[in-house]
Amino acid sequence: MLIKLAWRNIWRHRVRSGVLFAAIAIGVWAGVFTMAFYYGMSMQRLKTAIEKEISDLQVHHADFKKDYDLQFHIPEGDTLLDFLASQQGVKAVAGRTVSRAMISAARGSAGIMANGVFPEAEDRVTGLSKKLDTGAYFSTSRRNEILISTKTAHKLKLKQGSKAVLTLITQDGHLTSGAFRVAGLFKTTNGPYDELNVFVRQPDLNRLTGMGKGVNEIAVLLESHDDPDSVLAAVRQALPDLQVEAWSEIAPELNLLYEMTDFSSYIFIAIILLGLSFGIVNTMLMSVLERTRELGMIMALGMNKVRVFFMILLETLFLVFSGVPFGLLLAFITVEYTGRFGIDLSMFSDAISGFGYDAYIYPALQGYHYLAVIIMVATAAVLSSLFPARKALMLNPAESIRG
Amino acid sequence: METVISTKNLFRTYNPDTIPVHAVNDVSITFGRGEFTAIVGPSGSGKTTLLNLIGGLDTPTSGSVEVNGTDVSHLKANKLIDFRLHNIGFVFQSYNLIPVLTAFENTGFIMLLQKASKEEREKRVMDLLEQVGLGDKAGSRPRELSGGQQQRVAVARALASRPQFVLADEPTANLDSVAASNLLDIMEKLNREEHVTFLFSTHDQRVIDRAYRVVTLEDGKVIRDENKRNG
Numbered sequence: 345m346l347i348k349l350a351w352r353n354i355w356r357h358r359v360r361s362g363v364l365f366a367a368i369a370i371g372v373w374a375g376v377f378t379m380a381f382y383y384g385m386s387m388q389r390l391k392t393a394i395e396k397e398i399s400d401l402q403v404h405h406a407d408f409k410k411d412y413d414l415q416f417h418i419p420e421g422d423t424l425l426d427f428l429a430s431q432q433g434v435k436a437v438a439g440r441t442v443s444r445a446m447i448s449a450a451r452g453s454a455g456i457m458a459n460g461v462f463p464e465a466e467d468r469v470t471g472l473s474k475k476l477d478t479g480a481y482f483s484t485s486r487r488n489e490i491l492i493s494t495k496t497a498h499k500l501k502l503k504q505g506s507k508a509v510l511t512l513i514t515q516d517g518h519l520t521s522g523a524f525r526v527a528g529l530f531k532t533t534n535g536p537y538d539e540l541n542v543f544v545r546q547p548d549l550n551r552l553t554g555m556g557k558g559v560n561e562i563a564v565l566l567e568s569h570d571d572p573d574s575v576l577a578a579v580r581q582a583l584p585d586l587q588v589e590a591w592s593e594i595a596p597e598l599n600l601l602y603e604m605t606d607f608s609s610y611i612f613i614a615i616i617l618l619g620l621s622f623g624i625v626n627t628m629l630m631s632v633l634e635r636t637r638e639l640g641m642i643m644a645l646g647m648n649k650v651r652v653f654f655m656i657l658l659e660t661l662f663l664v665f666s667g668v669p670f671g672l673l674l675a676f677i678t679v680e681y682t683g684r685f686g687i688d689l690s691m692f693s694d695a696i697s698g699f700g701y702d703a704y705i706y707p708a709l710q711g712y713h714y715l716a717v718i719i720m721v722a723t724a725a726v727l728s729s730l731f732p733a734r735k736a737l738m739l740n741p742a743e744s745i746r747g
Numbered sequence: 748m749e750t751v752i753s754t755k756n757l758f759r760t761y762n763p764d765t766i767p768v769h770a771v772n773d774v775s776i777t778f779g780r781g782e783f784t785a786i787v788g789p790s791g792s793g794k795t796t797l798l799n800l801i802g803g804l805d806t807p808t809s810g811s812v813e814v815n816g817t818d819v820s821h822l823k824a825n826k827l828i829d830f831r832l833h834n835i836g837f838v839f840q841s842y843n844l845i846p847v848l849t850a851f852e853n854t855g856f857i858m859l860l861q862k863a864s865k866e867e868r869e870k871r872v873m874d875l876l877e878q879v880g881l882g883d884k885a886g887s888r889p890r891e892l893s894g895g896q897q898q899r900v901a902v903a904r905a906l907a908s909r910p911q912f913v914l915a916d917e918p919t920a921n922l923d924s925v926a927a928s929n930l931l932d933i934m935e936k937l938n939r940e941e942h943v944t945f946l947f948s949t950h951d952q953r954v955i956d957r958a959y960r961v962v963t964l965e966d967g968k969v970i971r972d973e974n975k976r977n978g
């Protein structure tokens with residue numbers, strides 16, 4: 345009965361309720377869509393980082409990260425690679441030699457990270473061949489081929505076929521250098537990554553470093569990125585002397601992004617709801633004040649304060665939640681649509697690639713996001729009903745009826 | 748006759764600190780079960796204030812109101828609401844009905860608050876609507892009813908909860924004379940046949956003529972109390 349009464353009461357002013365209804369629907373839509381945009385963008389960044397750059401897990405010599413000194417490498421690389429590849433949940437494994445180096449050409453030089461890779465394994469783990477913009481992916485049997493990014497090529501005025509020299513410090517501390525021929529140029533959505541990395545074959549690099557057959561970094565790509573912990577634990581137990589890290593430890597800034605994404609979206613939605621709350625409070629307050637006589641009358645008849653409070657609370661909830669499904673539905677449709685076809689941000693692509701983001705954003709949301717929004721809206725509705733309900737409860741029936 | 752209501756040295760003073768208005772000024776009076784009584788007097792004589800005090804809608808400045816032996820004037824706020832719900836039927840001058848509910852729902856509203864069963868409620872509500880001559884209007888909203896019909900629904904609602912008595916503050920004030928006499932007919936019939944106790948205020952002479960007992964107020968004091976019918 346209270347439910348029926350509350351429901352009918354909110355439709356007494358169709359226009360007024362309709363305006364609030366629309367405001368809530370639009371507010372929810374905007375909030376949810378923004379959340380989806382941001383979540384999609386972050387998850388894309390995370391996926392790109394894991395699948396194209398850092399992988400789920402990395403294995404190093406326990407001291408390697410101290411100063412990237414080449415003497416701290418993993419000598420028995422091959423057997424370790426086989427062991428890792430055989431682990432449950434592992435999709436692909438690649439060993440590499442990474443070394444700080446200087447790349448020099450006739451027109452300049454730059455500090456970079458030289459990655460000595462095994463082309464096939466590397467391609468399975470980070471999809472390196474697909475990053476190529478021009479040229480070929482280690483296709484010839486020639487020695488000393490190098491892949492550099494289009495950015496680096498531009499900076500050093502290099503092009504496919506040009507010669508460049510890599511200079512680095514060997515594992516026993518001598519300066520050495522070798523000449524490489526640019527076999528291809530790569531380009532990713534992550535500008536800093538492009539500027540930092542060059543790729544050569546691992547044996548070519550190891551001839552310079554003097555590391556023999558060793559590698560100093562093993563990247564492990566997992567079947568699923570959701571739960572690296574079980575694989576991590578197994579690998580850690582099997583390799584107690586090595587440093588085994590998950591992506592969240594390798595790139596703490598990505599982990600922060602991952603953890604902050606939802607949190608900042610919720611704050612954004614809370615701000616929208618705060619704005620909407622003023623509208624809700626205002627509408628309910630008007631509705632209470634214009635019903636002074638009626639509310640006084642039903643209180644005189646014997647409707648107690650708890651019931652009056654619940655009636656106002658229900659009215660607020662009905663008012664708010666008649667707009668919410670539309671907002672959510674609208675958001676769901678837009679998220680699904682843009683999530684499939686993407687939003688083209690290529691006109692800003694230089695700016696966003698500086699942060700490692702793709703030019704196409706695919707908004708995405710999980711079920712729990714929708715649930716969280718519903719809970720937040722309900723909370724806002726309950727809080728917004730308190731003030732109008734208090735006003736109603738403070739009415740003196742005798743005075744109200746006199747008018 | 749069994750006493751239902753009794754007031755003792757009842758005062759209700761507005762603005763006690765500035766210019767005091769004794770809206771009810773030392774009223775000691777009793778009303779018995781089955782009465783059909785009019786409280787009369789010019790506008791401002793204290794009719795509404797007296798009825799509000801008896802109905803537990805207002806608190807006396809001093810003195811007491813007893814209903815069926817319960818001192819209403821000293822009940823706690825939420826006890827008082829409950830007391831009203833179960834003991835007193837109200838008919839107000841206007842704005843009696845909830846606009847979004849039908850005549851049927853309005854009549855059953857108090858029974859719902861009393862948590863009466865659905866069958867009992869439906870039976871009693873239809874019964875009462877028949878008695879006030881609105882059996883065919885059960886599904887109408889208040890705005891689809893005339894003023895007189897609305898007041899009859901209010902009377903039906905007041906009775907639905909089986910109260911000790913019904914307080915009606917100027918129930919005919921907004922009605923034309925035909926509707927007013929029609930409403931009085933119904934109230935009188937309910938009093939005669941169902942022994943419902945009615946206490947109503949009015950300043951309409953035609954309504955006063957229908958009462959069995961007439962209590963006249965002036966400046967908050969009872970100046971006359973006449974029984975027009977012996978029995």
Ligand SMILES: Nc1ncnc2c1ncn2[C@@H]1O[C@H](COP(=O)(O)OP(=O)(O)O)[C@@H](O)[C@H]1O
Pocket residue numbers: 761762768769770788789790791792793794795796797
């Ligand atoms: N809230 C109030 N504040 C001050 N005076 C009031 C208030 N309510 C009623 N009064 C005064 O009390 C007196 C009795 O009023 P009321 O009971 O409404 O009389 P009636 O119903 O007979 O017209 C009047 O003088 C009126 O002005």
Ligand SMILES: [Mg+2]
Pocket residue numbers: 794795796917
């Ligand atoms: Mg009055």
